[in-house]
Amino acid sequence: MREFRGKRYWLVGASEGLGLALAQRLSNAGADLVLSARSGDRLAEAIALLPGRAIPVPVDVGSTDSVRKAADQIGPVDGVVFLAGVYWPTKAQEWDADAVEAMCNINLTGCARVMGAVVPQMVARGSGHIVITGSLSGFRGLPGAIGYCASKAGTMSLAESMYCDLRGSGIDVQLCNPGFIKTRLTDKNDFRMPQIMEPGQAAQIMYEHMTTDHFSNSFPVPFAWVFRLSQFLPNWAYYRLFAPK
Numbered sequence: 001m002r003e004f005r006g007k008r009y010w011l012v013g014a015s016e017g018l019g020l021a022l023a024q025r026l027s028n029a030g031a032d033l034v035l036s037a038r039s040g041d042r043l044a045e046a047i048a049l050l051p052g053r054a055i056p057v058p059v060d061v062g063s064t065d066s067v068r069k070a071a072d073q074i075g076p077v078d079g080v081v082f083l084a085g086v087y088w089p090t091k092a093q094e095w096d097a098d099a100v101e102a103m104c105n106i107n108l109t110g111c112a113r114v115m116g117a118v119v120p121q122m123v124a125r126g127s128g129h130i131v132i133t134g135s136l137s138g139f140r141g142l143p144g145a146i147g148y149c150a151s152k153a154g155t156m157s158l159a160e161s162m163y164c165d166l167r168g169s170g171i172d173v174q175l176c177n178p179g180f181i182k183t184r185l186t187d188k189n190d191f192r193m194p195q196i197m198e199p200g201q202a203a204q205i206m207y208e209h210m211t212t213d214h215f216s217n218s219f220p221v222p223f224a225w226v227f228r229l230s231q232f233l234p235n236w237a238y239y240r241l242f243a244p245k
Contacts, residue, residue, distance in 0.1 A: 002129070002211045005030030009129075010077045012061060012114050013084030015042035017183040018133070020049070021203035022081065027052040029207075034074050037084070061110030062102070071117035079129035080118045081210075082111045082155075087185040091144050103147035108154040115162070119171075126170040131210055132159040134177040136218060139227040143243045163215050176206045177218040195223040 004026055011026070013019045015037035023033055023046065033054035035043050043056035059070040061084045086106045088099040111132060122128030137145055138152035159175040166173050180186050180193040181202045197220060209217040218224035230238055 002213075006032065007078040007129075008032045008034070008076075009079040009081060010034040010036065010057075010074055010118070011081045011083060012036045012059065013082065013133075015039055015046045017185075018178070018181055018199045018202050018206070019081075019083040020046050021199040022083065022206055023054070024050060025203050025207040027054060034077065036070060061113055062105050064113055067110075067113040067117050071114075076121055076125075077118060078127075079131065080114065081131040081133075082114055083133045084110055084114075085133070085185070087148050087188065089144050089188055089190075090147050092146050095146070100147035103151045104154075107148070107151035108158070111155050111158060115158070119162070122171050123166075123169065128171040129210075130159075130162065130166075130171065130173045131206075132156075132162075132173075132175050133206075134159065134175055136177050136179045136224055136227040138177065140230050140238065140242070159216075172213065173215065174210060175216040176209055177216065177224070178202050178206070179220055179223050195220045 009026060009031050011019055011023050011033060014023045014035040023035055027033055027050040030052060032052070033050065034057055035046055035054055036057050036059040037043055038058060038060050040056060040058045043058060047054045047056055057070050057074055060066040084106060086103055088096065088103070090096050090099050115130070119130070132155060134156035135152040137149050138156045141149050156175060156177065159173060163173040178197070180196040182196055182198055186193060186196065205217070205219050218228060230242065
């Protein structure tokens with residue numbers, strides 16, 4: 001079982017929602033935290049809620065320069081958790097170029113920027129813990145989610161490739177794929193969201209996964225099974241079920 005007490009973790013996207021809930025759980029476990037998000041004010045509010053030691057380092061994962069400066073300021077860390085993400089419901093028929101590009105830039109390329117800032121130092125010392133937040137929506141394309149599904153699929157593939165390369169290196173890579181979580185992002189949805197979770201519920205599942213040596217965890221069950229099994233459906237069946245005309 002992984003021990004967090006005295007370990008230094010950088011949580012990217014931790015000023016609210018799942019990120020803040022996970023920060024509270026890790027802080028309770030004794031981890032020293034670095035919290036990052038774009039808003040310095042929100043980070044200060046978040047840190048005031050934590051029982052343990054934490055420092056704020058504002059960062060915009062959409063900017064390579066911002067990520068590099070933050071990483072230089074933070075220095076070596078034992079672990080990094082990427083939780084940053086943006087979402088706007090977007091249909092191909094109503095293509096919003098700015099929204100789609102922002103989702104790809106923050107959710108996928110932003111993750112790659114952060115990994116590029118921390119992985120080399122972990123490789124150099126032969127130890128580290130990397131946790132990437134994917135999504136159940138990343139398993140197959142869904143209607144009304146052209147930017148989000150694509151960016152999360154890419155993020156999940158990035159984690160899988162990193163896991164392939166870093167097995168046995170002393171660097172543990174993990175992937176968490178949550179379903180719907182009640183946040184300001186899901187408040188944008190106008191459809192029924194099965195098994196929607198509170199941030200604290202999702203954070204507890206994610207924390208428990210982080211204590212194991214397993215690679216990926218998709219939750220909540222049984223909702224996650226729908227998405228995993230959908231990968232085995234032939235196209236004619238999948239699109240009839242998930243994207244009826």
